Amino acid sequence: MQTRTTGSGTVSPRESCRSSWLAVPALVWMALFFLVPLGLVFAISFASRGTYGGIVWEFTTANYLDLLHPLYGKILGHSLWYATLTTACCFVLGFPLAYVIARSPARWQPALLLLVMLPFWTNFLVRTYAWMILLRHDGLINNALVSLGLVTDRLELLYTPTAVVIGLVYGYLPFMVLPLYVAVERLDPALVEAAWDLYASRWAVFSRVVVPLTMPGIVGGCVLVFIPSIGSFITPDLLGGARSMMIGNLIQHEYLVARDWPLGSAVSFVLMAVVMAAVALHYRQADRSAGPVDER
């Protein structure tokens, strides 16, 4: 597959034939440890569960039909809702941030972007744990609310859906800001000025000029936030309660606790289908906006 020679650019055909062999080890590795395991999960999702866990190789679609059970439907619904809410919150927080960065003096921009990305490079567990300290029953937020006299009884913040969404927004906000920054940076300020000069209202400037022109960035940011949110495990596991279980937790539960591998595999493929749908949406948008979207 890798051996066909098609001379590209400056390298002579003979040399390119030789160099394309270099790709083989990595491709074999990815096939063996990525594609084969995924194929295995797919195959197992159509197998049956043995009496004591494990797998019985008998074709069945029962695992997918089981997912129609209201209990699983609820978890899927939750996950979609939390991920959507997370994406919306990231947009509301991220758009102003991206706009301000893109419109600040050029020599500050790299530093400001770094400031947004820096938290992303710290351990995800640690960042989630930081929110446990803040949201705990005797945590800082409750302490502050009580001492300001805003509430009399301490609020139950940790182990709630709210905590999960806060944790997800916190984890993935940088993914929203970067594509939005690229889009706003390319938006010609003169177009916004023109809208103001023509007495457009603030909302009209935003919704009729800024949003359509930065659409690729908006879709890109939303997809990049939605994908890890829908598949998250750590955040709902640490910040959520039993009722805010998400798909990722269900998969872990089926594999490690219930030991129902076929059902866990079916859930995995439903999750993958949702993720792929989001990716497809992204590429369709990128094609439609018919420009070089990712030049970097």
Add this chain to the structure above:
Amino acid sequence: MTRKAVGLRAVSLLALLFLYGPILVLVAYSFNAAHLSMAWHGTTLKWYVALIHDEALLAATANSVVIAVVSTIGATVLGGLLAFGMEGMSRSRQQLLEGSLVLPLMIPEVMMGVALMLFFLLLNMPLGLTTVILGHIVFNIPLVTIMIRTRLRKLDPALREAAADLGADAWDTFRYVTFPLLRPAVWGAVLVAFTVSLDDFLVTFFTAGPGATTLPLKVYSMIKSGVTPEINALSALLVAVSMACVALSLHLQRREV
């Protein structure tokens, strides 16, 4: 316009506060002498001292470093070769591979974890350091390849042509021209792969056996089993290590120009 900008700036400040507040609180509390309460009982370093004497933690750190070093070397060699190999392919094949390389980064990590776990279990491979390393190389190859390719495409082809014109063979061209030009990107890729491997929780969670506890797995079990102030100190240290890696990587990229 100006009033609007003020509003935008206020939200931006809020967003930055949101991003940094929790981390700062965490670091501050790692110096709090109080054992269980959130009240401030004076400054102390005792939780950091306690970390040094925690042998399970030191063993987990050693595991994490071994896994990160081996998987980084593996992924850099394989991913680097892939980046070079792709140069010699047709445009359409390059695009196909680029698209496929994004897949391991897009797919939910839980799924990658369970898929690898199933694969190893069905092969009767005992879960342990080896299986974790094999898994970490999988998600690091795409990262390395993408980073090195980005740099490779920016190189002036004339430089390599000049080397060839001066009689250098393919190996000499690589050794004396291409590689020195790529070195910053390679080091950048090494740092990213190392950091990602060191921080990884999910793939490790599913592919590590009992003897292969890593630092993130240890942090996870500490958080799960009840909050002790030592976690705060450990977390603060991990924040410091990540920041150091980013700073180093930026320093290298600056030299790239």
